[in-house]
Each structure stands twice: as structure tokens, then as C-alpha cells.
Amino acid sequence: MTSSPRGASSDQGYLLDNARAQAGERFTWLAALFDGVTRGHFDQLGVAAGWRCWEVGAGGPSIPQALAAAVGPTGYVLATDLNPGWLQPQDGYEVLRHDIVADPPPQPGTFDLVHARLVLVHVPDRARALATMVAALRPGGWLLIEDADTELQPLACLDEVGPAQQRANRLRRAVRDLMTGRGADLRYGRTLPRALRAAGLVDVAAAGCFPVGGVACDRLETATVSMVRAELLAAGLTDDAEIDAHLAAVDAGELDLTLAPLISAWGRRPE
Structure with a gap:
């Protein structure tokens, strides 16, 4: 989402694999939708010259840049x-292949900010991944986790006025079924404040947002459905005709698509 799973951990069950051709397209439109939100939180937390920052499960290059x-x-x-092939270290940041579950934290106790977006929702061992990120913080450093809560708002089209919108919502449910079967926690976003407090952080707070309509939502939908098409068909959750009709409706601009809310939560390691 940035992001790649597990910052991510090697589980072939991850549905939205960075290695697939559509991953770059997804990174582009996720950045268009959410980078402004994420950068706003960076500003709120005081990210400034001289800070040391770790971007976990970066996926694409926009947030490291x-x-x-x-x-x-x-x-x-x-x-x-886990798959850093989309990153560009010549843009002023270091790139490292790292499994947020299996590997120890790089440079523990040194970072002013650790950030992950759309990563932990896909990681079965979320508590361990969170502990790794907390261990990387210096005293007083901030952890910012941003993750979806698909069950909080599960629809692709909020205004289900006709067959095209109903079809879009059926396909969104099918994708959710695939994600759940691969170990994703579709209620994870709402748990973030509690999870950060349980990890020992203080000054914990959170906010949420989700976009409705527009080109970025449309293009993200096309890339995502195209990416998981084979899995949807193999699971018997839909057929080619339904997918083709949905993609045609998206391409024609007939749907006001939306996403699950992105919950952003932050907390500080005690001094």
C-alpha cells in the first residue's frame, strides 16, 4: 500500500505481491491518494532537518523521497x-532488504521516526513486527502506523444505486475474502491506538480518512482487480464476464469508488 506486505515478511500467501507488474501502478495511485495525508502527519510530528527516519515496507519511492x-x-x-526493487537509492535514502518479522531492527534505538503504511494489516505476526519497530526508536522517537480497516467501511460504492455499483461491491467482497484467506486482519486499523499503547508508547493519538471518487480511486481499482484476477477466478468468486464488465464501468467513469478508511496512529517512545 506504500506498501508491500510485511515490510515485509516472506509469505507467498500475500495477495498484492510487489513482484507483479501491476504493483508499480498501485504504488502510483496509492501515493496520489494518501501521500498528502502521510506528509501531513510527518509535519505534525515535527520531522525536520537532521532527523533519522526508517520507512518500513516502503514499496514505492514516494515516501522515502x-x-x-x-x-x-x-x-x-x-x-x-522484502522486495526493494521499486526503490531508488540515488534519491537520497538508503535501501535495505529486510523482513520486519524475521529480521532484527536495523540500527536499534536510533531513529527519530519509524513509519509503515498499509503493511501490518497483511502481517500475521503483527505484534512482533510492531515490537521490532518500537525497538528501532530512540527515546522520544515517534512511531507512525497507517493501516486500513476494511470492515469499518467495506463497500466499493457507497451509493449502491444500480447493477454496476452492486457488481462493484460484490467484487470488493470477493477481494476481501481472498485477503482474509491469506491472513490479513481487516479490522486491524481500529486497533492501532490500543496496539501502540500496549507496545509501551505514550502520547498516542489517531485519525482516519478515506477518499470517495476520482481518477486515482478508479485507476487503483483497475490495477488491483487486474492484479488479483487469476486468484478471484481460481477461487470461483467471480467470472471473466463480471470482471470485464466491472473494469469497463470503471474505465467509463460510471462509478464513484471509495476505499477502506486509512487509520493513522502515532505514539512516542518514553524518554
Whole structure:
């Protein structure tokens, strides 16, 4: 979402694999939808020149680039992923292949900010991944986790006025079924404040947002459905005709598509 699963951990069951051709398209439109939200939280937390930042499960390059610009030449940005092939270290940040569940934290106790977006929802061992990120913080450092809560708002089309919208919602339910079968926790977003407190962080707070309509939602939907088409068909959850009709409706701009709410939660490691 940035993001790649598990920052991510090697589980072939992950549905939205970075290695697939559509991953780059998804990164582009997720950035268009959510980078402004994420950068706003960076500003709120005071990210500035000289900060040391770790972007977990970075997926695409947009957030590491934004962090590198914010911390400047006196700061440091590390971007990690299980599959870091979409990252561009020449843009002012370091790239490392890292499994957020299996590997120890890089440079423990040194980061002013650790951030992950749309990563932990896909990680079965979320508590361990969270502990790894907390261990990387310096005293006083901030952890910012942003994850979806698909069950909080499960629809593709809020205004289910006709067959095209009903079809879109059927396909969204089918994708949710696939994700659940691969170990995703579709209620994870709402648990983030509690999870951060349980991890020992203080000054915990959270906010949520979700977009409705527009080109970015449409293009993300097309990339996502195309990416998981084979799995939907293999599971018997839909057929080619339904997928083709849905993609045609999206391409024609007939649907006001939306996403699950993105819950952003942050907390500080005690001094």
C-alpha cells in the first residue's frame, strides 16, 4: 500500500505481491491518494532537518523521497522492503532488504521516526513486527502506523444505486475474502491506538480518512482487480464476464469508488 506486505515478511500467501507488474501502478495511485495525508502527519510530528527516519515496507519511492527532502543532507532515511526493487537509492535514502518479522531492527534505538503504511494489516505476526519497530526508536522517537480497516467501511460504492455499483461491491467482497484467506486482519486499523499503547508508547493519538471518487480511486481499482484476477477466478468468486464488465464501468467513469478508511496512529517512545 506504500506498501508491500510485511515490510515485509516472506509469505507467498500475500495477495498484492510487489513482484507483479501491476504493483508499480498501485504504488502510483496509492501515493496520489494518501501521500498528502502521510506528509501531513510527518509535519505534525515535527520531522525536520537532521532527523533519522526508517520507512518500513516502503514499496514505492514516494515516501522515502519525501522523508529525504524533509530531513535534508544532515538527516538519514532508510527504506526497507522484502522486495526493494521499486526503490531508488540515488534519491537520497538508503535501501535495505529486510523482513520486519524475521529480521532484527536495523540500527536499534536510533531513529527519530519509524513509519509503515498499509503493511501490518497483511502481517500475521503483527505484534512482533510492531515490537521490532518500537525497538528501532530512540527515546522520544515517534512511531507512525497507517493501516486500513476494511470492515469499518467495506463497500466499493457507497451509493449502491444500480447493477454496476452492486457488481462493484460484490467484487470488493470477493477481494476481501481472498485477503482474509491469506491472513490479513481487516479490522486491524481500529486497533492501532490500543496496539501502540500496549507496545509501551505514550502520547498516542489517531485519525482516519478515506477518499470517495476520482481518477486515482478508479485507476487503483483497475490495477488491483487486474492484479488479483487469476486468484478471484481460481477461487470461483467471480467470472471473466463480471470482471470485464466491472473494469469497463470503471474505465467509463460510471462509478464513484471509495476505499477502506486509512487509520493513522502515532505514539512516542518514553524518554
